[in-house]
Amino acid sequence: MGTIWVYAEESGGKVASISLELLTRARELADTVEAVVGGDGEPVAAELGAHGATTIHATGDLDGGLAGPAVASAVAAAIEGGAAPDAILFGTTYDGRDVAGRLSVKLGAPVITNVVELEQADGSLVGIEPVFGGTVNVSTRFNGAGVGLFLVRPKSFAAEESGGGPAAVSALPVPDLGATGAARVVDRFAEESTGPKLDEAGVVVSGGRGLGEAEKYSLIEDLAKLLGGAAGASRAIVDAGWVPYSHQVGQTGKVVKPDVYVACGISGATQHMVGMKGSKNIIAINKDAEAPIFGIADLGVVGDVHKVIPKLIEALQARS
Amino acid sequence: MDIVVCVKQIPDPADPGELDPETNTLKRDMKLIMDESDSYGVEMALQLRDAAGEGEVTLVSMAPNEEVNGLRSALAMGADKAILVSDEALAGTDALGTARVLAAAIGRAQADLILAATESSDGYTGTVPEQVAELLGLPSVTFAKEIQAESGEVVVKRQTEAGYDEVRCPLPAVVSVTAGVVEPRYPSFKGIMAAKSKPMDQVGIGDLGISPDQVGWAGGGQEITDVSAAPEREAGEIITDEGDAHERIIALLEELRIV
Ligand SMILES: Cc1cc2nc3c(=O)[nH]c(=O)nc-3n(C[C@H](O)[C@H](O)[C@H](O)COP(=O)(O)OP(=O)(O)OC[C@H]3O[C@@H](n4cnc5c(N)ncnc54)[C@H](O)[C@@H]3O)c2cc1C
Ligand SMILES: Cc1cc2nc3c(=O)[nH]c(=O)nc-3n(C[C@H](O)[C@H](O)[C@H](O)COP(=O)(O)OP(=O)(O)OC[C@H]3O[C@@H](n4cnc5c(N)ncnc54)[C@H](O)[C@@H]3O)c2cc1C
Numbered sequence: 402m403g404t405i406w407v408y409a410e411e412s413g414g415k416v417a418s419i420s421l422e423l424l425t426r427a428r429e430l431a432d433t434v435e436a437v438v439g440g441d442g443e444p445v446a447a448e449l450g451a452h453g454a455t456t457i458h459a460t461g462d463l464d465g466g467l468a469g470p471a472v473a474s475a476v477a478a479a480i481e482g483g484a485a486p487d488a489i490l491f492g493t494t495y496d497g498r499d500v501a502g503r504l505s506v507k508l509g510a511p512v513i514t515n516v517v518e519l520e521q522a523d524g525s526l527v528g529i530e531p532v533f534g535g536t537v538n539v540s541t542r543f544n545g546a547g548v549g550l551f552l553v554r555p556k557s558f559a560a561e562e563s564g565g566g567p568a569a570v571s572a573l574p575v576p577d578l579g580a581t582g583a584a585r586v587v588d589r590f591a592e593e594s595t596g597p598k599l600d601e602a603g604v605v606v607s608g609g610r611g612l613g614e615a616e617k618y619s620l621i622e623d624l625a626k627l628l629g630g631a632a633g634a635s636r637a638i639v640d641a642g643w644v645p646y647s648h649q650v651g652q653t654g655k656v657v658k659p660d661v662y663v664a665c666g667i668s669g670a671t672q673h674m675v676g677m678k679g680s681k682n683i684i685a686i687n688k689d690a691e692a693p694i695f696g697i698a699d700l701g702v703v704g705d706v707h708k709v710i711p712k713l714i715e716a717l718q719a720r721s
Numbered sequence: 722m723d724i725v726v727c728v729k730q731i732p733d734p735a736d737p738g739e740l741d742p743e744t745n746t747l748k749r750d751m752k753l754i755m756d757e758s759d760s761y762g763v764e765m766a767l768q769l770r771d772a773a774g775e776g777e778v779t780l781v782s783m784a785p786n787e788e789v790n791g792l793r794s795a796l797a798m799g800a801d802k803a804i805l806v807s808d809e810a811l812a813g814t815d816a817l818g819t820a821r822v823l824a825a826a827i828g829r830a831q832a833d834l835i836l837a838a839t840e841s842s843d844g845y846t847g848t849v850p851e852q853v854a855e856l857l858g859l860p861s862v863t864f865a866k867e868i869q870a871e872s873g874e875v876v877v878k879r880q881t882e883a884g885y886d887e888v889r890c891p892l893p894a895v896v897s898v899t900a901g902v903v904e905p906r907y908p909s910f911k912g913i914m915a916a917k918s919k920p921m922d923q924v925g926i927g928d929l930g931i932s933p934d935q936v937g938w939a940g941g942g943q944e945i946t947d948v949s950a951a952p953e954r955e956a957g958e959i960i961t962d963e964g965d966a967h968e969r970i971i972a973l974l975e976e977l978r979i980v
Contacts, residue, residue, distance in 0.1 A: 412882065467888070469851055469861065493847070495864050495881060502851030511815045511943050514846040522946065531951055532740075539745070540947035552848070583860040584890035592884040604979060628979060640901050646866070646880060653840065653900070661979055678954055682977060684970060690959070697954040700973050704962025713967040717980065 402521060405431040406486040407454065408472065408500055414444045418601065419492035421452045421560035423553060427490060428453035428563060430521055435486070435568075437476060439468040439496070442570035450568035452560065458573035469499025470581040475573045476500075477507035480548065488526050488549035490519075501552050503581075512550040513541045517557045526551070534652075534671020535678060555600060556656045556679065592647055597631050599648065604630025605659045605680070607650055608638060609673075611666020611687060611706055615643035620710045621665060627717040633657065633677075635667045651676035666706045669694025686710070722773035722870060724766040725827050726800065727837040727850070729756040730784040730791035734842050744938075745945040746813050747843060753784060755791030758838035760905035761898050763795045766836055768903060769870050777801040779830040783811060783822045789921060796916035797908030804829055808925040810933040815943065816844070818936040820852030825929035827857065829922070834875065835895045839864050854895035861895040862888045866902055 405427040409420040420436075427434045435456040436449045442459030449457055460475050476489070489504070491497035493515065505512045516528035520540075527542040528551050543549045599605065606628065608621035618638070625632040633655070634648040650657055652672040662680035667673060669685070669692055677683070678697050685698035686709050695701040702709060730753035739748045755763075766778045780795050780803040792803040804826050811822065827835055835857075840847035854861035866885060867878035873892055878885045880899060890896075908916070926936060934940060960969055974980045 417882070467862070469863070470855070473855070495879070498847045499851050499861075499863055502848040503855045505817050505848065506820070506852050506855035509817075511817050511941060512846065512848050513943060514816070514848060527946055535951055537740070538947075538949050538951045539740075539945055540949075541943050541945050543942060544944045545942040552846075580858055580891075581855065581860055584862050584888050584894070586879075586886045586888050588887040589881070590884045590887070628974070636900075642901070646899065646901070647884070652845065661974065661977060682973070684973065686966075690961070695959055696956050698959070699957035700970065701957070701959035702962055702966040702970065703959065704966050708964075709962055709966050709970075712964075713970055716967055716971055720980065 402431045402487050402524070402526065404433040404435065404486045406435050406437050406489045408489065408491045408497060409436040409438050409445065409449055409454070410492065410494060410496055411438070411440065411445050416445050416448045417492065417494070418560060419494060419555040422555070422558040423490045423492060424449065424452040424454055425561050426519060426558040430519060430526065431487070437472065437489070437573065439463055439472040446567040446570055450565045451562045453563040453565055454568040455565070457568045457570045459570055460573050460575050465585045465587070466582050467499065467584050467586070468496040469503050470578050471575045472500045473503030473507055474578055475575045476504055478576050479573060480508065486548055488551060491550070491552050493552050493554045497552060501550055505550055508548060510545070510547050510550055511543070512552055513543070514552040516551050516553045519551065519553070525549070531675065535675045554656055556658050592645055596626060597629070599631040599633055600655045600657055602631035603659050604628040604661045605633045605650070605657050605677070606630055606663040606665065607633035607635065607667060608665050609635035609667030610637040612638070613707070617707070618643055620706070620714070623714050624663070624710055627714060627721070630659065635673050664694050665710060667694055668692050669696065722769055722776040723779070723831040723833050724770060724776065725779050725781055725830050725832040725835045726759065726762045726766045726795070727823055727835070728759045728763065728780045728782045728791060728795050729841045730754065730782055730788050731756045731841065731843040740948060744813060745948055753788045753791055755794045756838065756842050758840065758842050758900060759795070760798070761900055761902050762836040762838055763798050763800060764903045764905040765868060765898055767799045769834070769868070773870065776833070777831070779804065779832070781823055781826045781830070782806070783819055783826070785812070787923060792921065793916045794908065796919045797912040798906055799912060802920040802922070804922045804924065806924055806926065806929065810926055810937050813938040813941065814936045815941045816846040816848045817852055818940045820849050820856055821931060821935060822926065822929065823849065824853045824856035825931055826924070827853070833892045835893070837895065837897045839897045839899050850895055850897040857895070859893055859895050860890050862890050863897040865896050865898045868896060868898070868902070
């Protein structure tokens with residue numbers, strides 16, 4: 402395959418891990434890998450280059466504008482002007498979906514979504530998408546000419562450096578967006594977080610409705626801290642307002658693949674499991690021996706979270 | 722304030738999904754219900770309409786077999802009327818085709834604001850709202866966890882990786898809402914009765930000026946090359962807590978060199 406573009410996202414000068422994952426996979430599939438950045442290219446040229454991008458097409462500062470319309474219009478204009486990537490890869494992220502959606506309309510091309518693996522077959526790229534909670538895999542490819550757009554789930558590939566030098570930065574002008582570019586970010590708020598990030602932690606301890614009440618989530622946080630990990634949650638307790646959405650693991654939350662995932666009072670709905678069943682080891686604590694989570698647990702404990710976790714915390718504290 | 726809410730009608734998620742072995746599309750011949758994800762948009766719209774003290778909430782849905790069951794649920798919550806697009810030519814339509822149909826249907830209604838969910842429960846491509854916005858030439862804010870309407874604009878708290886962004890967006894605009902943005906109300910008995918006589922505009926793609934080759938299988942541009950069962954993860958050891966299960970957990974954590 403000739404050229405793959407990767408939509409690369411950054412915050413605070415650091416490239417998002419999903420973008421590095423995509424670059425890594427792209428360079429196994431294509432001769433040339435280039436990055437598209439909705440912002441300045443220079444601050445990320447070294448990191449993107451080290452993961453295989455030779456060129457960065459950068460829009461420059463978006464001045465509070467959202468990435469979706471700006472990056473999509475800029476890329477569409479570049480393609481109209483003769484740029485010819487065979488495929489463009491996006492992470493399934495807030496901005497990744499926006500850019501892919503807008504671009505799909507501009508190019509009149511569909512997007513293959515929720516992809517967890519990309520393969521080459523007969524010279525075209527095939528996206529593999531798990532459906533029904535990951536029990537069935539569907540392979541899809543484009544049958545038309547033109548650019549293939551793929552939205553890929555985070556953690557589908559491991560990021561590895563290629564040893565490449567800094568990428569060359571080339572300007573990707575944003576055309577006049579008219580009304581579509583009218584939304585403006587006026588302020589940014591960061592939730593406080595300590596410890597490792599949920600999708601990067603080696604250990605994730607998650608709590609579900611089985612905790613009984615919001616206050617009991619502190620058990621999860623304490624255990625996560627003792628194990629040097631991050632605290633996650635099922636959607637049931639996010640929707641109930643016990644913890645912020647940023648903790649949610651699953652189809653509509655984060656995909657995590659830690660060395661150890663500890664599910665506490667979580668039943669194991671397919672939408673939850675799709676976000677954590679790639680974990681190397683799964684420990685589940687649930688009082689219902691029939692809970693589906695036990696079907697994928699390496700160690701299942703049929704028991705009460707209010708009894709098992711405090712003892713676990715106590716024993717770990719005694720060791721440290 | 723006139724608001725359009727996209728409402729997808731889907732098979733009950735409690736029933737396991739099934740692909741049609743002939744076409745590899747999701748089977749949709751059962752009774753469909755309102756996607757729970759859209760109940761948040763409906764509630765949000767009702768609250769904004771009522772706060773504004775004027776305007777109408779119009780539902781827009783594309784669904785097979787002239788299905789109105791899910792639309793009736795949303796009308797019972799308090800929406801004013803609905804537009805349903807149902808057409809045999811729509812079978813197998815992908816997200817872009819769906820967006821084309823929805824955008825054309827939305828064009829039949831008055832709208833200061835168009836609401837959708839961030840992703841549907843059955844297809845969850847999460848691309849339709851942004852595609853609709855682009856087709857209509859409108860600005861958009863996706864992943865709203867809070868919406869406030871001010872004169873001629875909305876102020877949206879948009880979910881981000883780190884927390885949220887406050888985004889100002891002039892109307893008309895498309896906004897996609899996350900689950901939990903508001904607490905959807907239960908329809909009252911009165912609401913359910915009233916829903917039966919609310920206006921339901923049923924149209925085909927011809928009424929929307931869409932030709933069959935823009936939608937359905939023909940409009941798709943993608944093909945499924947393989948469907949296979951995913952490798953299963955095996956269950957391991959299961960123990961019953963007799964007061965000492967924590968010791969077994971610690972032993973495993975030691976083995977894995979976590980502690
Ligand atoms: C479109 C869609 C997307 C979704 N996306 C997600 C997602 O991203 N992430 C997600 O998590 N969910 C998601 N869901 C929701 C999912 O279907 C489940 O409803 C949810 O995961 C259930 O959360 P839970 O396991 O905490 O609660 P429940 O299913 O209520 O399970 C609670 C469990 O706790 C156990 N329990 C109770 N008391 C105790 C005790 N004292 N000790 C030990 N165990 C106890 C019970 O036996 C039960 O198994 C989605 C659903 C839909 C329709
Ligand atoms: C397992 C599976 C995988 C699929 N993969 C792809 C794919 O890779 N690429 C692709 O283009 N299509 C794909 N499709 C088809 C796609 O799901 C359908 O085209 C669907 O009609 C629209 O997409 P969505 O439900 O994913 O929309 P989303 O973008 O997830 O929906 C977001 C919101 O848009 C609104 N909305 C969406 N559809 C309607 C509707 N019919 N009526 C009213 N409001 C609506 C709702 O508010 C909804 O919550 C797939 C379908 C299935 C079942």
